[in-house]
Amino acid sequence: MQEQEVKKLTMDDVAKELGVSKTTVSRAVSGKGRIGEETRQRVLDYIAQHNYKPNVMAKGLANNRTYNIGMVLQADLLSSDLPFFPKALKGISEVAAKEEYDVIMTLVDTNDLSRLARVIENHKVDGLILMRTLQDDKPAEMLKKSDIPFVTMGLSDDPQVFQVDNDHVDACRELTSILLLKGLRKIAVVSGDTNYVINRKRLEGFYKAHEELGYTPDESLIFTDVDSELFAARVTDTILMRNVNCIIGADDLLTSLVLKKLEEENMMIPEDMRLASFHDSQLLKAARAGITAIKFNTEELGRETCKVLLRRIRGEEVPQVTKLAYEVAMRESTK
Amino acid sequence: MQEQEVKKLTMDDVAKELGVSKTTVSRAVSGKGRIGEETRQRVLDYIAQHNYKPNVMAKGLANNRTYNIGMVLQADLLSSDLPFFPKALKGISEVAAKEEYDVIMTLVDTNDLSRLARVIENHKVDGLILMRTLQDDKPAEMLKKSDIPFVTMGLSDDPQVFQVDNDHVDACRELTSILLLKGLRKIAVVSGDTNYVINRKRLEGFYKAHEELGYTPDESLIFTDVDSELFAARVTDTILMRNVNCIIGADDLLTSLVLKKLEEENMMIPEDMRLASFHDSQLLKAARAGITAIKFNTEELGRETCKVLLRRIRGEEVPQVTKLAYEVAMRESTK
């Protein structure tokens, strides 16, 4: 449409063109400081016409800001094919964009925090969001030592950590209660890496439900740290020999693996075995029976977490813990 | 371990402390320019001891660089639950980190490129990667007008666009050939949004295989722009009434939806219907029969794309098109 812009316009260019000083332009742009309404309009008009945009680098250098926030996640969360991360990103990005912030992704590994260290040392972000909390949370420890504000997506027992998450304890408690009240007493749990706080919280809810209703869970039916298809198949085998009524998969990936094994063994759901899961993603769409699952609005979680972080960056007061809701979707699989 | 660092060390601090000039320190750090070996070591030692890190903002301002690259993706790619994006990110992040680059995520929408526009105007990145190419590629058009180097993950017919991708035409051609040579002649295709070049390329390969072997595909068995579970179910119904031998799902999500419908109809795979897919992700893990699929190494794709982009940023020569390999995984579903 227009001629291509050969050179970026700077504040100085605008000032000279308009015969005013850079200060004046700066004030018009930022809205800070006193400035005549007429001049203000003149500057703003010119800027709009000529498409001037302040240089973020220079702005950042001057007031020590980057207008970036960081998202830190364990690389293995990416390998899992669980849609948690993309959904969360969507929510975060939405809120960040509204405040003119961009999102930098930083991957870490249990043994390698170097990329996170770099982001911090290089001042590449104004604040960080930690996706998922860990029992032994090295990234959080590292951040506590720096002066960069951060918020975790996932609960933490550390009172120094600002955290936002769905209430997984209560979610799993409610799900378990429902199952128990349906008369299902022999419930097996197939859960993942116990270093993730989330998996611990879910188990906590499982126990809590039993306690509240006066039942005693069978510890030998609780399988944790299941981390492969083979392991899941073996666990399912074991479960099948134990006269179990119902299986709770701690996430959709595990549930889908269990489901696969069940189908191989020609078990009918819900007739031969009840099944419940977390997250309700596409991973379970291929199942013939609808699978009962706890639904979390992960986009919403992303949005809320980002809001909390932005408030912290601005130095506003925020609650140390924010718990979000969940929803139980009952389907045929637990009929 | 150490006392907490109250204030960031600047180059000036280092210079003063060592009794040399900033220039000298700069040279020691960057390795550019002549400097005495002894001084160099002295500076480097001091820096290591006191953990000095150059300020990226200042560096960026001085040489007009951000040390960030951008990843642009359609928001709907995030909703799809396909693991394409996370895998690609992993590869990109790996290469970028090696070169001290960080990755900024930018989401766009067919009707809303504002976030991309902001990233460009604000100089937040030194280059961009476009995830997936579109038939009507607004983001690419926008970038061509700017002077920021960019590379697409996905092929494009635009000779001005630097592109990296697996050879989808050939992959689908090979898959189709194999199926045809197995004697399957009535093959249906269930494909997604034709605005994505990738879906067109796959169809292209499908036709090519028929042509090469002298068969004529049944156009009425080709369903494009299938974008919902309901639509997929309807299409599958139609296919079932048409005496079809085999269905090719254009991605794992569509295949899983087709599969679900097939199972609901009690169709046995491969006895009653053969099925083949693309990508081989966890989405199909729940299927009882292993599903034949084309496998792409998406992490590798991410790495290669990022390498090409970094070369472009450095102003090096790069091929305009880079095609990567694929692999056919034959499973029971097409026996």
Add this chain to the structure above:
DNA sequence: TTGTAGGCGTTATCAG
């Protein structure tokens, strides 16, 4: 209300 001048932390140029 507006302008001047100095600073943010680096790199690059040009002397010495």
Add this chain to the structure above:
DNA sequence: CTGATAACGCCTACAA
């Protein structure tokens, strides 16, 4: 081989 000094583009006292 090393050191002033001027950019880079914006912000902000402090002056006028």
